[in-house]
Amino acid sequence: MSTEIELSIYVFILAGFLGLELVQRVSPLLHSPLMSLTNAVSAISVVGAILITGSGEATVLSKVLGVVAVTFSTINIVAGFLITDRMLKMFRKEGKKAK
């Protein structure tokens, strides 16, 4: 196994455990925003989509797939974050007015 792959596996495991720790602390009150925030974060695949689309050696096929992928993951990012923010704006304590 190459060291690069080994390193990736370590990163994956550590990040996974970090995720378990962090998410367990999220109050059930905020489970919907959590889901929609992580939903936006999962669209990090936009990185791969940009690399494919912008690559100098891209074939027509990969360019087409790439543009669709950039578009779709951008929809996911934008919608995910905006919905999360819309939801969180509504949570407030007694007496405080909405911004």
Place this chain on the structure above:
Amino acid sequence: MTENFWQFSYLVAAVTIILSIKWLNSPATARRGVHAGQIGMLFAIIGTLLRHEVVSFEWVAVGLVLGSGIGVPLAYLMPMTALPQLTALSHAFGAFAAALVGTAEYYQHAPTGFLMGALVVETLLGFLTATASVMAFGKLQELVPTRPMTYKGQNVVNFGLLAFAVFLAGWVIEGSAPAWAFPTFSGLSLLFGVLLILPIGGGDMPTVIALLNSYAGMSAAAMGFALNNKLLIIAGALNAASGFILSVIMCKAMNRSFTNVLFGAFGQVQAGSGAAAMARPVRSATPEDAASILANARKVIVVPGYGMAVAQAQHKVRELTDMLVKRGVDVQFAIHPVAGRMPGHMNVLLAEADISYERLHEMEDINSDFSETDVALVIGANDVVNPAARHDTTSPIYGMPILDVDKATTVMVIKRSMNPGFAGIDNELYYDSRTLMLFGDAKQFVAEIVKELPKAA
């Protein structure tokens, strides 16, 4: 300079994304969390654009502009009540994008071994999450029947399909597969996503949406392995862990095993033995009666369910709460983890109606309060308050943790009719001598109570 800058950007992105989930743990810092996430994503995109592999920008720009142009109206025009659907739809887009990137990578580099293995996982999870999310969207929007669709040998067909897809995947990884293998594998992944959701009913949607969230994260992490990109691995793993935990919480709240969920063989709860009990008498009450009981109570706990969301009754419930609080009644809300159609659905709905989150309580925190509560007001919830879950071993929901509303002095249940709920299980709570049934549309009924309340002594 730019050579190092993109790496620096990715580092910033990874840290801010981790912080964004950390800050989401309390309502006070949650919005900061969202901003951190946005900054993280921005750095991820800018960093990628600065990499020397990226030489042409026009099509990337087209995608970014087009995506924002669709994403913004999608997020703002959909009503807040369509939240579960919207999340499902958003999942579908992201997962499909990941699968397309995997496909493009395959046709461009045709790797074998470990890299292809990662690509296969990415593509499989991406495609199946995409179609499964579209199906979930269809069910939530009621474009597809929400009842579980089952047929004989369903699991055999599903597992057969999956096994064939995995076989093709292995062949592609090994490197000697014919040209049709990869497209067939992709097609099977898409099909599998549809089949996975068919047998799942509306009441199980919270678990499914959480699970799809986890799959989308796994897909992104697999892409990270394929591209040797640590940022993707970190963000993907965080997301996968989050979806995983949420679905475990949902499973526990329904007393289902995790394997049961992982293999999609759930939602097949059959009508229980309760049908015979249908003829038993129930006590019903008018809005006037309900108003006078509420006005004379000291402590009221409201138990909302999906029925409240369907009837859009949350604003009327807020009015009722305000009036009762003004009269000196202590009003709290008890929220079952699987109430509604996505994790935390009820909290968002009540927050939308301007009800302070300090009044919203989790099941474990409030269950002991019911015994000293004068009125438990159940609005559109059914299975989560069914005492049969505690003692009736033949009931399909036996063992499921429930809200102990039957311990309150009076239980009032707002319900359309005596028809059993989604799971088709009769609820013995309705025949209890302490229970008053308030028949009608939740929104109208609460509105009538609100009207009657000032007259109540």
